[in-house]
Amino acid sequence: MTDATVLATRTRGPVRIVGAGLLGSSIGHALTASGVDVALADTSPAQLRLAVDYGAGRPAREGDTPVLVVVAVPPDVVADVVERELAAFPDAVVTDVASVKLEPLKALRARGADLTRYIGSHPMAGRERGGAIAARADIFVGRPWVVCRDEETSAADLTMVEALALDLGATPIEMTPEEHDRAVALVSHVPQIVSSLLAGRLADAPDRSLQLTGQGLRDTTRIAASAPELWVQILGANAEPVRDVLSALADDLATVAEALRAPDAPGARRAVADTIRRGNDGVERLPGKHGQNRRFEQVVVMVDDTPGQLGRLFGELGELDVNVEDLRLEHSPGAQFGLAEISVVPSAVRRAVDGLESRGWKIASTTP
Amino acid sequence: MTDATVLATRTRGPVRIVGAGLLGSSIGHALTASGVDVALADTSPAQLRLAVDYGAGRPAREGDTPVLVVVAVPPDVVADVVERELAAFPDAVVTDVASVKLEPLKALRARGADLTRYIGSHPMAGRERGGAIAARADIFVGRPWVVCRDEETSAADLTMVEALALDLGATPIEMTPEEHDRAVALVSHVPQIVSSLLAGRLADAPDRSLQLTGQGLRDTTRIAASAPELWVQILGANAEPVRDVLSALADDLATVAEALRAPDAPGARRAVADTIRRGNDGVERLPGKHGQNRRFEQVVVMVDDTPGQLGRLFGELGELDVNVEDLRLEHSPGAQFGLAEISVVPSAVRRAVDGLESRGWKIASTTP
Incomplete structure (x- = not known):
């Protein structure tokens, strides 16, 4: 992947990741897979060991000279850790991935930190629980990743953080910290x-x-x-x-x-x-699939609660050349079956309904 | 089905349904399929014709002597229509299916209607839009159907309305109108x-x-x-x-x-x-599948946005003997793939993950 190369050639030292929880470890997995040297740090030796064992990177060492530091710690200690990392690595760009952006920036400004090298960011990656074990290289793929520029941000440093987002498959979106929050x-x-x-x-x-x-x-x-x-x-x-x-x-x-x-x-x-x-x-107004506001229609099919039933349903939809755009299972309290609400493009409704009924499926309803 | 027989033998005249929209027509389809004579009425001749054409029953006639009248009209005219039906059919039990129960009862009481023969009910059947064309016999299957008893309700009449719910596959739940509302x-x-x-x-x-x-x-x-x-x-x-x-x-x-x-x-x-x-x-506390509070774990799988992909996924889960308890598709704005979040019993997580990975699927994450 060429994007990964962008980051790999830019970084002559390792990428240092502070905080080996779900986000930090997931970033580590993705960069390691791209051939980047990842140096991991965590206040919990057990968490760090898990992250390393699972392949998110190697433990950070004395003498590492990272070009990029990613701070992936809980929101309440972000400012402390970013300040410390900026001081410890005077040539590194430091970013964080916390879900709030203005307060850490204000705290850093109040402490006189070197904000020219700090760029806050926020990957909108769904589940934020789970720690190192739940980490996966691809949780960022296709997700927005906010990168916060301010008046002190240099274009080169911004590019480095945006390259990180791109490397991980995310879509960088520039916002001010205020706009993000x-x-x-x-x-x-x-x-x-x-x-x-x-x-x-x-x-x-x-x-x-x-x-x-x-x-x-x-x-x-x-x-x-x-x-x-x-x-x-x-x-x-x-x-x-x-x-x-x-x-x-x-x-x-x-x-x-x-x-x-x-x-x-x-x-x-x-x-x-x-x-x-x-x-x-x-x-x-909510962005739908593919970022568009395409409207789909729903076909609701009754499905027995036994293994393989959904498999058969979707297999047969595939045979009918019906693409499932969205899907929702509804459960009836006490009943041994469910309703599968399948969203399809309007032109596929008739094909789906007729085809499924001829194969013995019960269609509970179609909407709208 | 023996339940349907209960209603069929109780009704020596037709079941009259007033209002041939989604709910009324759906009840008509189900009763017609059970061999019950269904007499349909609607203020809109076009709606009535559609309902009849689609098989929800026959048009009501002068001289019909229904044993049961089901009022399936918008909430704001329920009391008017129930009052009229009670007066027109002095031997019939009259029920309605509106989603509010106390206000119609109060209005009927204020007008001096014969409340001994009125029993309000409310089938909790999801989509309430769509009219006669969207009607289906099985939209009530497995759903709760509230039947409202009050001090004036006779046990025999209550049984008739509960038999209606059972005939349609629903689960009757007795509540007072206040409790329901x-x-x-x-x-x-x-x-x-x-x-x-x-x-x-x-x-x-x-x-x-x-x-x-x-x-x-x-x-x-x-x-x-x-x-x-x-x-x-x-x-x-x-x-x-x-x-x-x-x-x-x-x-x-x-x-x-x-x-x-x-x-x-x-x-x-x-x-x-x-x-x-x-x-x-x-x-x-929310009732889950099968009315229990079983806890499931989630496995998130990356799925290409092409026909047949979900079919392959669920087919292979069936081969792995993994039952899908719940399912949710997430979309990434701008990306040509989605994430399928599959809920399975905890004991099936490992089997699902290992089996899917060995078949080439990418697992985005597992929770909790």
Whole structure:
């Protein structure tokens, strides 16, 4: 891969990775696979040993002269570690991969760190739990990777961090730290809070109420299973942008609640309708598959709960030359089968339905 | 099927269905398939004709003497139609399938309707859009179907409505109208509002922010694509229970926002951690597959975006005797492949990973 070569030829010393958890180790795996010398450091000798055993790199040594340092430690110690690395390696570019970008930068500025060599970054790589064992070279592939430039950033150093993202298969996106933090407050941090609050309302609910749970509630609360330790740090470090979105959301919520005080009053129905319609507008804007807003139709197929059934289904869809664009399994409480909701391009709906029915599948419904 | 026989032998006249939309027509299809005489009525001649053409029943006639009337009309006209049907068919049990239960009952009581013969019910059947064409006999299979008893309900009439639910493959759950309305406010109506409000915040967001969207936001906002017309009616008819949950949610939200005003203050970190942890507790309580709280582990596999790839994957999982308990496809913006997150029982993780890797699949990660 030529991208990997870009980084390999730029780095005359090793790439040093501080923090051998999921992100640090995953970066290590990918660079090692590209022939880059990776020097790993971690405050936990056990974590470091695991990362090395699994092939994420070699232990860092006295005398290493890294050209690039990647700091992959929890948000609350990012500034400390970046400051130390900038001082220890005066010729290295130092980046970090924490999910909040302004607070570490401010802390470093307050301490008088050499910000010309620091470039914050944030790979939007899904699951952030798991440690060295869960690490994989390809968790960044196809994901956005925010690279934060500021007035002190040199173009050459920026290129080096963007080459790192490209080497790992990610798509670099340049943003200021402020822009990044506002964006993730909106698309990640507030959704986490809202999902947790919604799920929290279920904690003491009667069992019988929960029997009526459908797929909608399952989807809205899925991320409520996230780890509290990590989120306390993330939300604390991005408090102001998160509060701004929460405040707007609280106003919106109060508007709906007020409308429901007299739902038949003039304007009340309209306020509720506007809430749902505005939600329609928002969800339409989310980037879909291939970064486009292509619209798919859904075919829902009943599937027995036995091994091989999904295999047969997708095998036969392949025979029918129907590409599955998205897929969702729904479960019926107490039933030994599920519903597979398959998204296909509109022109393939008829082919899929007729073909599957002729092969004995039950189609539960098609939408829209 | 013996259940269908229960209803068929009980009904010496036709089952009359008023409203030939998705729910009414779907009930019609299922009953017709069981040999029940189904008499359909709809204010729209076009909708009625479609439902009949698609096999949901025959048009209702003068002189029909139904034993059971199923009212499947929009929430805002349920009470009117139920009142009229009770009067027109003095020997019939009348049920409805609207998603709110107390308001129609109160309206009927205020009008002096014969409530001994009215039994409200609510099948929790997912997609409520689509009309007669989208109707399918099996959309109720495995779903809960709430049947509302009150002090005036006779056991025999209750049995008839429960037999209807059983005939259609659903699981009847007896609740009072109050209990039903509070339950759906919590597990359906408030999640809809929250999802819509969250998505609504995206309506005017910068394009660049939306580039950072991940699967978490997609999941939390999926139901925000729902139809405004229907939800205005549902929320208006269940205003008080919905407001109660919204009010508690607003308090929770204010607590988090307050904690984030001074995130390092004593107690603030704890308040945020408690929010996330309580969400963990709530989501753990949701009924999973087979109505149990079995825990699954996830294996994430990279899948090329070409027809047949998922077929090959699931075929090979079948060969490995690995049952897929749940499944989720993630898309990378701009990339021509996706990630298939497969949930399996913990004892199958190793078999799945080793087997798939030996067949050339790339495993992106395993969790937890």
